[in-house]
Amino acid sequence: MARPAGFDREQVLGRVTEAFWEHGYCATSISQLVEATQLKPGSLYAAFDSKQGLFLAALDFYAGQSLQRLRAVLAGAADPLQGIRDFFGQLVRAGAEGKRRRGCLLVNTVLEVGRHDAVVQTRVKAHLAEIESVFRAALEEAQAQGLLATDRSPESLARFLMTTIWGLRVLSGLEGDAEQAMRVVDQALSVIEA
Numbered sequence: 001m002a003r004p005a006g007f008d009r010e011q012v013l014g015r016v017t018e019a020f021w022e023h024g025y026c027a028t029s030i031s032q033l034v035e036a037t038q039l040k041p042g043s044l045y046a047a048f049d050s051k052q053g054l055f056l057a058a059l060d061f062y063a064g065q066s067l068q069r070l071r072a073v074l075a076g077a078a079d080p081l082q083g084i085r086d087f088f089g090q091l092v093r094a095g096a097e098g099k100r101r102r103g104c105l106l107v108n109t110v111l112e113v114g115r116h117d118a119v120v121q122t123r124v125k126a127h128l129a130e131i132e133s134v135f136r137a138a139l140e141e142a143q144a145q146g147l148l149a150t151d152r153s154p155e156s157l158a159r160f161l162m163t164t165i166w167g168l169r170v171l172s173g174l175e176g177d178a179e180q181a182m183r184v185v186d187q188a189l190s191v192i193e194a
Helices: 009-023 028-038 041-048 051-076 080-096 105-114 118-144 153-176 178-192
Strands: none
Touching: 009 028, 009 051, 009 105, 009 153, 028 041, 041 051, 041 153, 051 105, 051 118, 080 118, 080 153, 080 178, 105 118, 105 153, 118 153, 153 178
C-alpha cells in the first residue's frame, strides 16, 4: 500500500501552477518548483511522476478553476448572454491587473509547447473544448429563451468566443489597456446581439 502524501495537493498545485504560469513550462526548473512548494524533489516525483506529470496536473488545476469561474458567472447572471458579457468584462479587468498580465496558462501552453508535445496538446485541447462547450450550452439556452436569433449557430459562436478569448489573453500579456480591450470585447460580442 502506497504511503499517503504528506502535503495538501490543492495547495501544492496552486503554487506549481503559479510557477509554470509565471515562467512557462520549459523555463521552470525543478529547483524553482521545489522552492515554490517547499517539497523535496523526491516528494514531487513520487506524487506526479515527472516534471511533465506535474505540469499536466497544473493544467488540470488551472482549467478546473477557469471552468468554475465561468460557470459561476453564467449562473449568477440575469440571462445567458449577460453572463457571457459579464465573463468577458472580468477577463478584461483581470488582464489589466499586473499579476494577470501573464495571459492564460492554457493559451500560453499552446504557444510554448502545445505544438511540439502531443500529450500536452491533447490535454490543453480537451480543456479548451470543455470551456467551449459551456459557452455553446449558454448560447443554446439564450436561443431557447429567444435572446439569440435562430439563424445564429451556437457552435460557431462558441468557437468565435473562444478565439476572442485567446486573442484577449495574448493582448493582455502585451499591454494592460482595459479600455482598448473593452472596445474589442464590445465589437466581438455584437455578434450575439439579437
